Amino acid sequence: MASKIRTFPGGGVHPHDYKYLSNDIPIRNAPIPPEAVIALQQHMGAPAQCLVAPGDEVREGMLIGKAQGVFSANVHASIPGKVKEIRDIYLATGIRSKAVVIEFEGEFETGGTAEGDWRSKDPQELMQLIRDQGIVGLGGATFPTPIKFTIREGNKVEFFVINGVECEPFLTSDHRLMVEKTEGLLTGVEIVSRILSPRRVLIGVEENKPDAIETLNREISKKRLSIEVVVLKTKYPQGDEKQLLKALIHQEVPSGGLPLDIGAVVSNAGTIYAIYEAVALGKPLIERIVTVTGPALKSPANFKVRIGTPVGNLLEECGGFISTPGKIVAGGPMMGFALADPGVPVVKGTSGILALSEKQTRPGLQTPCIGCGRCVVACPFGLSPTALYKWIDHQEYDEAMSAGLMDCKECGCCNYVCPARIPLVQGMKLGKILARKKKG
Ligand code: SF4
Ligand code: SF4
Structure with missing residues (x-):
């Protein structure tokens, strides 16, 4: 008998997903950029x-930025060439970072395709490799992976969860990865399982990716692995760690807590594949x-892209625009960042680049709140966006904080449903900054 398709219990929205594009x-491989702009803060x-x-020769894969402390990550040259300059840039998130600009020169080295003997290594050695190779969470948060996999004495990992949800509209990079790179992905799962020794391993995939579900199940049974593929209802933000855990293991991460507080470690599918590599x-x-x-784009694509490739190069490779885009966005439309400059480079956390149409991005007229409560129903984190927004607007930050402002994940569900077009998420973002500032 088919099992019931799971999801998280309260809130969430169903935006048109446009994944068919x-x-x-x-x-396919994106062209090698003539110049890679590699941020040191990725x-x-x-x-x-x-x-x-400037002037240094670098090889592909050479360490060019060393992690400063535990809460940081190594950065490597994505192309061979000569360092042209070190300059300050702005990333898609608005964060300012130093970047190493490399002019492409010379040859690519062969290698990187034959599997080494990782099975003879112990968990510490595997963790060191993950650290050395600069692995961070590729789902967007870019949290350094070795920190996530460091389990405090006395803690035990019950559940290792692979996040294959990709719930943001438009994005299909994890979907294609699960279909095309299944073997590497599953080897990545085996590597992490060696490190964490979990009791159960689960992969959560939304039902709108039937080919990924089928391929994963087939390969898992072929390899006789003990991994459960759990089909989830298509609902945003199913890919949020907390919502994913509610759906998969029916447990809730406490406010301000981490998945490990309930014995879980969650990693995105792209991250697991990067660990395999x-x-x-x-x-x-x-x-x-x-x-x-x-x-607004002529020929959408899923590219394997060298870190540091300017976004504009990728848009060009897609044949440019068929209509004037209303907005270029890095990431998904719900949580992504509008780009003003196509020179912004791809970083480790870039899952997608969207060219939205003018119609999709035309701002509607904002009107006063009508107290309909739709934002409250839509908030998957149990918050009252309308109340929070009012407190922030009146600079009553203590009230907003007590009502859970810091639990807001900026998912955008409240904005999506608000008939008055009140910029609720923007209010939450600003409110958090000002509340922190007030606290000192
Ligand atoms: S953006 Fe924040 S307040 Fe709005 S629905 Fe998401 S979590 Fe709730
Ligand atoms: S959805 Fe918009 S109009 Fe309705 S209560 Fe929330 S803020 Fe007010």
């Missing part, structure tokens, strides 16, 4: 310390899969 398009935590200077193939995180799509 790119979900059948196989991954992760949560301290920026990497620059190890090169890092550990089994000895390849640092120098490229990732990026969906480039949107109704």
